[in-house]
Amino acid sequence: MADNFDPIKQMEKMRVFIPNRQAFPLEELEKYEGQMIAWSPDGTHIVASSSESFDAVCEAVVAAGYDPQECVFSYVPGIDENYL
Numbered sequence: 001m002a003d004n005f006d007p008i009k010q011m012e013k014m015r016v017f018i019p020n021r022q023a024f025p026l027e028e029l030e031k032y033e034g035q036m037i038a039w040s041p042d043g044t045h046i047v048a049s050s051s052e053s054f055d056a057v058c059e060a061v062v063a064a065g066y067d068p069q070e071c072v073f074s075y076v077p078g079i080d081e082n083y084l
Contacts, residue, residue: 017043017072034078038071047071 020043028046038048038061048060054073061068 013041017041020044021072029076032076034076034081036073036075038066038068038073040066041070041072043072 017039021039024043024045032046032049035049035051036054036057037046038057039045040047047064047066048057048071050056050060057073058068061071
């Protein structure tokens, strides 16, 4: 864990991120099936994606001008995948 981790600041960020992420259109998310994605810090859009690797997504996040430590990473399972 980073020395400068502030749990209060993190909770404030999540109060913004979670409702925005929940409001994200499913039709838009379906475009990323089978890929690792990186959400913007505020959860309003996807800043990078890759079906190759987590490292590829991180590189794309940096190339897009974002700090990977500020983004939220997740995987979008394909329609035929079981995801536990």
